[in-house]
Amino acid sequence: MPKCVIDGREIDVPAGTTVIQAGLMAGIEIPHFCWHPDLPVDGNCRMCLVEIEKMPKLQIACNTVVSDGMVVRTTSEKAVQAHRTTLEFLLVNHPIDCPVCDQAGECYLQDQYMEHGLHDSKIQPEEKVRKRKVVDLGPIMLDAERCVLCSRCLRFEANVTGTNSFEFVNRGDHMQISTFENRPITHNYAGNLADVCPVGALLSHDFRFKMRVWFLEATDSVCPGCSTGCNIFIDHRDGEAQRLRPRRNVEVNKSWMCDIGRKEYKEIAxxxxxxxxxxxxxxxxxxxxxxxxxxxxxxxxxxxxxxxxxxxxxxxxxxxxxxxxxxxxxxxxxxxxxxxxxxxxxxxxxxxxxxxxxxxxxxxxxxxxxxxxxxxxxxxxxxxxxxxxxxxxxxxxxxxxxxxxxxxxxxxxxxxxxxxxxxxxxxxxxxxxxxxxxxxxxxxxxxxxxxxxxxxxxxxxxxxxxxxxxxxxxxxxxxxxxxxxxxxxxxxxxxxxxxxxxxxxxxxxxxxxxxxxxxxxxxxxxxxxx
Missing domain, CATH: 3.40.50.740 (Rossmann fold)
Structure with a gap:
């Protein structure tokens, strides 16, 4: 088993472990947007850049495999500056609508800015590129102007459901995600698109504007919808279930659950x-x-x-x-x-x-x-x-x-x-x-x-x-x-x-x-x- 040091913590990891996975094993969360534990690595957001001894340039932690004796620094001056710069680019055209965004309270971008950003924007609001918003895709609502182009939704559609509903359209700072001819999502796993989205670009129609997440209490449970037994969270308030979310269990359901199971909370009416x-x-x-x-x-x-x-x-x-x-x-x-x-x-x-x-x-x-x-x-x-x-x-x-x-x-x-x-x-x-x-x-x-x-x-x-x-x-x-x-x-x-x-x-x-x-x-x- 390779042995590495991350931010001064020595850890043994299984062969093939990436730096971002090794960090989690050591209790160190490296900032990221596009990486997801149950999706193929894409490495496009560049938020997880870290400094590694004997490597002349910063490396992305999501796609760098740990080798024996590797020494990684996630909080060095170079790494911290890279995180801040990446956030600044991501926020260039991002709307300033956190107070009304339904993702507030569980938004990666919001959390990462408060922890790693805190910079002053050099772009005036009126200069931002405008993209589509409030696009009804059936069970999912799309706000493309909030998207950070992490490609999680594309990889979920390609590798989990095999439906390939989403694609990137346009180029440069006008690039955005879209379905063909704005067609709705019709498969039984649409709710997972809202789960994998790190920002407020894809939101569940069922939960949208329903409840601020900081009012909710989460309880571990198991979905009663079929014999698979997907692990879930029951999000509830004042004795009433508001939604169900998948709870990761690699042996059962990974990070997913079907839309039929998500509706089970309504049976407790x-x-x-x-x-x-x-x-x-x-x-x-x-x-x-x-x-x-x-x-x-x-x-x-x-x-x-x-x-x-x-x-x-x-x-x-x-x-x-x-x-x-x-x-x-x-x-x-x-x-x-x-x-x-x-x-x-x-x-x-x-x-x-x-x-x-x-x-x-x-x-x-x-x-x-x-x-x-x-x-x-x-x-x-x-x-x-x-x-x-x-x-x-x-x-x-x-x-x-x-x-x-x-x-x-x-x-x-x-x-x-x-x-x-x-x-x-x-x-x-x-x-x-x-x-x-x-x-x-x-x-x-x-x-x-x-x-x-x-x-x-x-x-x-x-x-x-x-x-x-x-x-x-x-x-x-x-x-x-x-x-x-x-x-x-x-x-x-x-x-x-x-x-x-x-x-x-x-x-x-x-x-x-x-x-x-x-x-x-x-x-x-x-x-x-x-």
């Missing part, structure tokens, strides 16, 4: 949530507290005994699934989760980037815990034959199935844990308010069998409760309490019960997740593409 329990009485729905509703459920399960059935949901966390499984085993009822056969889609790619056909975040977790037991068809057949006295649904998936209506109509008691109000909930006899993924602590297991943490960003509305707590509450009422007070405790029980999870806890799972051994007995289907 407060006005459509199930916020309280209700029980169907002789005259219709009657409101009930969650403890009272759990009392009712426990009584009906006690009466039904082994003539009960449980359907888990791959939308639930591993902790939810474990508590639900424990309850089903206590009662002795039938158990499954495979409504719609998500296990056949868990590894099926729908595009060439990230999106998978299985729109559930935890199908693999269901498989790992052995929840595919009785068979959904068998459970429905038992319901149709009048052999099921109580049916407990961890999610509303079965209620959406037209084929299940007749069978459900023959079950005297159907309980469902639901997050959103839907007309189909009228097919149940008891509705329990379930907290959503952004409102709970826990884990999902993605298609790779990588266990990943989700963290509670804000409180659930009303009396909405984590699914594992409701299942544990019923177990307690049936005389077999689950020895757990938190999701962390439930995961510890799971790790003792499921061999492949042995030795894991929230700490060892960490921010990037922990991969499980992938054997043919655990894998539902082979890697395929739709």
């Amino acid at each position: 407060l006005d459509t949530r199930v916020t309280a329990a209700r029980v169907r009485g002789t005259s219709g729905w009657e409101g009930a507290s969650v403890p009272t509703a759990l009392d009712t459920l426990a009584d009906r399960l006690r009466e039904a005994g082994t003539a009960s059935a449980f359907l888990a949901t791959p939308q639930a966390t591993n902790e939810d699934l474990f508590a639900f499984r424990t309850l089903a085993e206590k009662v002795g009822g039938m158990l499954d989760f495979r409504v719609g056969d998500p296990q056949d889609k868990v590894r099926v790619l729908e595009d060439s980037v990230l999106l998978r056909a299985d729109r559930n975040p935890n199908t693999q977790g269901c498989l790992d815990q052995g929840l595919g037991r009785t068979g959904v068809k068998e459970i429905l057949a038992a319901c149709a034959a009048g052999k099921v006295g109580a049916l407990v649904l961890q999610g509303p998936e079965l209620l959406r199935s037209a084929e299940a209506l007749d069978a459900l109509g023959r079950v005297p008691f159907v309980a469902v844990m639901a997050t959103r109000e839907e007309p189909l909930l009228d097919r149940a006899h008891l509705v329990l308010p379930a907290a959503m993924w952004a409102e709970v602590d826990g884990t999902f297991t993605n298609y790779q069998r990588r266990v990943q943490r989700i963290r509670r960003a804000f409180a659930a509305p009303g009396s909405a409760t984590p699914r594992w707590q409701m299942a544990a509450g019923v177990s307690t009422r049936l005389g077999t309490p689950l020895p757990a007070a938190t999701a962390r405790d439930v995961f510890a029980l799971l790790a003792r019960a499921v061999p492949d999870y042995a030795g894991l806890d929230f700490k060892t799972v960490g921010a990037g997740g922990r991969g499980l051994p992938a054997g043919p007995e655990q894998i539902a289907t082979q890697e395929a593409r739709a």
Whole structure:
């Protein structure tokens, strides 16, 4: 491993490491615009110039590979002057609109100027070259006058999506980015263009003028939109999610996420949530507290005994699934989760980037815990034959199935844990308010069998409760309490019960997740593409 010295700090780095990467390993961030860790190097912005011993000229840190004994200075007089000069050129024609620019607060140019610039402009505002602004490209808004021509968007389009929507047009100081004939961006990864843009040239239509970023709090989580399990940030304020952003994980999603996943925050809308329990009485729905509703459920399960059935949901966390499984085993009822056969889609790619056909975040977790037991068809057949006295649904998936209506109509008691109000909930006899993924602590297991943490960003509305707590509450009422007070405790029980999870806890799972051994007995289907 080559050994180098950067600003007096000695560091060993893997062969092939560039100076800018070595700096990050040493805790030194070299200023840059065009470099991105998940895009090919372009080296056009010249902002990362550094001084290297035995080299007569300054070198760009993004494309200079570390050699053994290399001594790098990022804050020498020559390097500092180069950074300042580069910034001055970039700002020559840049508009002075930071107070109204939506990128303020997370703008590379703004940050670099405050740290490395602070020079007086030699160009008067009226002398600046004018370029296009407020160009509507569908999900993205283009302000070409703010662009620093870093080419990140071009490289993303060329190397990630393969769509090549952007190009450079014109020459000299009139050069700018553009799409052909100003056509809109139509692929499913447009939001990443706003993420890779270091300035305010490309902005998300969905988030534009919505919220100043310094008011937002970011919470680490995992996207629930499909079985890929992209790592994300939930940006929220006052108990409401404002946007989702990709969180870099080289093993899962690199720095990207699809636009379908970005819209998942809208599903947490407060006005459509199930916020309280209700029980169907002789005259219709009657409101009930969650403890009272759990009392009712426990009584009906006690009466039904082994003539009960449980359907888990791959939308639930591993902790939810474990508590639900424990309850089903206590009662002795039938158990499954495979409504719609998500296990056949868990590894099926729908595009060439990230999106998978299985729109559930935890199908693999269901498989790992052995929840595919009785068979959904068998459970429905038992319901149709009048052999099921109580049916407990961890999610509303079965209620959406037209084929299940007749069978459900023959079950005297159907309980469902639901997050959103839907007309189909009228097919149940008891509705329990379930907290959503952004409102709970826990884990999902993605298609790779990588266990990943989700963290509670804000409180659930009303009396909405984590699914594992409701299942544990019923177990307690049936005389077999689950020895757990938190999701962390439930995961510890799971790790003792499921061999492949042995030795894991929230700490060892960490921010990037922990991969499980992938054997043919655990894998539902082979890697395929739709």
